[in-house]
Every structure is written in C-alpha cells, then in structure tokens.
Amino acid sequence: MRKFKRKMVATFMAASMVLSFGACGKSEDKETTTAKQDEPKVTEAAKPDATEAPGTETQTTEAKPADSGKLIKVGIINNDPNESGYRTANDKDLKAMFCKENGYDPSFAYSLKNDEQIAAAQKFIQDDVDYLLLSAADTSGWDGVLQDAQDAGIRVILYDRTIDADPSLYAASIVSDMNKEGEQAVEWLVNQNLSEYNILHLQGVMGSAAQQGRSGALTRVAEEKGWNIVSEQTAEWNAEKAQQIVQSVIDSDTKFNVIYAENDDMARGAVEALDKANISHGVGKDVVIISFDCNTWALEELLKQNWNYDGQCNPFQAKYIDEVIKTIESGNEPAEKVIIMDEKGFDASTITQQDIDDNGI
Incomplete structure (x- = not known):
C-alpha cells in the first residue's frame, strides 16, 4: 500500500x-x-x-x-x-x-x-x-x-x-559541527597571545554551513577582543581566487599578521601570494596561517611548520548513512536524529607524522 x-x-x-x-x-x-x-x-x-x-x-x-x-x-x-x-x-x-x-x-x-x-x-x-x-x-x-x-x-x-x-x-542529519570547528580554531588563536591581531579573512562559499560556522566564530571573538579584520572576502574555496585576494591586499600595503582561511585550498593560494612577496609564514614567522579540512598535504605543511593550525573536517560519512538506511529498512528509526562527526584541530608545534597518517585526507 x-x-x-x-x-x-x-x-x-x-x-x-x-x-x-x-x-x-x-x-x-x-x-x-x-x-x-x-x-x-x-x-x-x-x-x-x-x-x-x-x-x-x-x-x-x-x-x-x-x-x-x-x-x-x-x-x-x-x-x-x-x-x-x-x-x-x-x-x-x-x-x-x-x-x-x-x-x-x-x-x-x-x-x-x-x-x-x-x-x-x-x-x-x-x-x-x-x-x-x-x-x-x-x-x-x-x-x-x-x-x-x-x-x-x-x-x-x-x-x-x-x-x-x-x-x-x-530522517537524520550526519554532519560536522561547523560552529565548533570555528570555535576551536579561534580559541587556539586567542591562546597565541599575539601582540596585535590584524587578520586577513578568506571565506568559503557564502551561505554554506561551513562558511557560516567558521566565519561566525571569528566574527564574534574579533568583536569581543577588538581584533582588526583588515580584509574579509570570499574566495569560494578556491586557491587561485585566494591568491588573487591576498596579492591585492599585499599590493595595497595593508599590514596583516594572520590569515584565517576557511579551507586548505584557500590557505595554499594565500601562501603562494606570500611566497611571491617574500613574506614569511608559519611558526615564529611574519604571518600565522590557520586553515580547515586536514588534507594530507596541508598537515605536512604543519609538520614543516610552514602553517600553524588546521581544523579537521571529517568527510567520511557514508558508513553512518548506510547504518541509518539499514535501521529504517528494518522498520525502526535512528536512535539519534543528529550525528556529529568526531573532529579535532592540529597545531604545528605538536603535530606528528602519526597524526598525518591517521587523519590526513
């Protein structure tokens, strides 16, 4: 029926x-x-x-x-x-x-x-x-x-x-906690106790949950702490667009010491612009690099201390979806409506090769 x-x-x-x-x-x-x-x-x-x-x-x-x-x-x-x-x-x-x-x-x-x-x-x-x-x-x-x-x-x-x-x-929502990802990254940035915070913010596709969560955390704390957001533009997750934005900010002689990129590809594009301008980046250098997603190649940049922080975003949701479908097919409903993926952040000063092997995508 x-x-x-x-x-x-x-x-x-x-x-x-x-x-x-x-x-x-x-x-x-x-x-x-x-x-x-x-x-x-x-x-x-x-x-x-x-x-x-x-x-x-x-x-x-x-x-x-x-x-x-x-x-x-x-x-x-x-x-x-x-x-x-x-x-x-x-x-x-x-x-x-x-x-x-x-x-x-x-x-x-x-x-x-x-x-x-x-x-x-x-x-x-x-x-x-x-x-x-x-x-x-x-x-x-x-x-x-x-x-x-x-x-x-x-x-x-x-x-x-x-x-x-x-x-x-x-029936179910199997997702990353984008707000938490942003909060963890911004909390890490607070704990760096920089003498000043002049931040270049590279946003993802506007309106997406990832952009809203990662941007929202930075916006809230920047307002509370009086941090200076020198530029805030969307590069739509794209390395080339990010490079162009950062190059434009460099050409304008605007000073910044933090790049908060909402994914690894945009961070990579930003770093290419820094390298072209001979601006150092990473641990103990001129510009702090913060990113998200934990691609293997990005975590390797942390291990080399060329980047500073990478927030994990777990892409492996298929097995959880499969379990939900099997539960429904058996005539039951999922025990949990919302399933949050387990995620963490990695610091260049503490990351290990084992972290990369276990968490790189």
Whole structure:
C-alpha cells in the first residue's frame, strides 16, 4: 500500500513538474529553477576509486544486477568534487559505499548552486528514489522540496552540512559541527597571545554551513577582543581566487599578521601570494596561517611548520548513512536524529607524522 501511494504521488508530481518547468522557462534566476532546463546527462557508473569532474551536471550510475528489484534506490546530491580535497574525499567515500555491490542503485547530482541542487532533488523525487541524500550548497530554501519528498514517501538524510528546515522533514542529519570547528580554531588563536591581531579573512562559499560556522566564530571573538579584520572576502574555496585576494591586499600595503582561511585550498593560494612577496609564514614567522579540512598535504605543511593550525573536517560519512538506511529498512528509526562527526584541530608545534597518517585526507 505504501509503495502504491508513493507511485501515485510520484506520478502526480511528475505531471506537475512538466507544467512547472514549462511555466518557469523564462525565470532562470529564481531560487527553485535550474540555470538550464535541459535533461541531465547520464553517464556510466564510476568505480569507487574514480575521480571525476562533473561540474554541475547530474550523473547517474546504472546498476544491472540479476534482481534489481532488491536494490535500494538513492539520489545523492553533493557539491562539485573539484571544490576541494575534502569534497573529493567525500565523493569517493560515498561512491565506495553506495554501489550495486552493497545493495544500492545510486544516482549522483553535483552543484555549488542551491537552485540547481533543488532542481536535482525534484528530479530524484520524480524518479521515485527510496532515499534522498543531501549536502546542501546553502542552508536555506529547502522546506518545499523536502516536504515534497516526505509526501512521496521518500526519506531524506542530510550529510556534511546542516540546513534551516523543520527536523520532521528529514530522517537524520550526519554532519560536522561547523560552529565548533570555528570555535576551536579561534580559541587556539586567542591562546597565541599575539601582540596585535590584524587578520586577513578568506571565506568559503557564502551561505554554506561551513562558511557560516567558521566565519561566525571569528566574527564574534574579533568583536569581543577588538581584533582588526583588515580584509574579509570570499574566495569560494578556491586557491587561485585566494591568491588573487591576498596579492591585492599585499599590493595595497595593508599590514596583516594572520590569515584565517576557511579551507586548505584557500590557505595554499594565500601562501603562494606570500611566497611571491617574500613574506614569511608559519611558526615564529611574519604571518600565522590557520586553515580547515586536514588534507594530507596541508598537515605536512604543519609538520614543516610552514602553517600553524588546521581544523579537521571529517568527510567520511557514508558508513553512518548506510547504518541509518539499514535501521529504517528494518522498520525502526535512528536512535539519534543528529550525528556529529568526531573532529579535532592540529597545531604545528605538536603535530606528528602519526597524526598525518591517521587523519590526513
């Protein structure tokens, strides 16, 4: 009966979406429409260890087992795997878990834009997936599509990032505590007891949970302590953009002694600008480098004392999602609605090779 109801709802929604897309053809700047209304591209399934650059297009992995009816159909919405080393590791982890060998029929959609992700979610609902897995580009704007999923009998599981939506609209949230990540980093910075704090702040994609948590912590403490934020700009997780921003600040003769970069790639771009200008950085040097994500190569910069601090952001959520799905499939509900990933921060003065081996991504 439940499956019949879902099929009826999905059929109704499919018809509604045809009319909706026709009506919205000239309104591409609205939040709930895609930039292009073309059919998503379908490609062959990627192997678990493959790395791809799909940009904002939708990718579907075609499972062809002997009895496909037993596979659990999941629609997975993520940010572009090329966004950062963290995202590449996150995407690889998801593909290793959600494959036909593990009992899943997965489809993947990628975008850094909220409206395109919402359009992908609507298509997955139309396709009658069993589960919708979501790492949202932005924290807002999701209530409507999640309500549609619930009406269709589709369970939603958040991963990596939180959203501003009624908790009754999703089954579980498996996320990093971005506020805590920021608070740990800023507390470390406070404890450095610098003679002055002139901070160049490189922000991630504005509106994302990671940006809000990491920026919010710095903003609060900077106001309390009277720190000077000399520049605050988004480099959108991108090394090249970060390099350009830092180079511009250097060229303006603005003085700074801390770079607070909200991911490793932006820190790397910032350091390239410092090196070009012969400005020293790291332990006991002119500029303190703070970053997040804990890529292996970034932790190695800490070990060399070229950077000062890196906050961990754990990308390996797939096994937790799998456990939630298995719990629901058994007829139960997850014991915890919100599962927070275990994360820590690393200091250049104390980090070891074992820390890198155990925590680098």
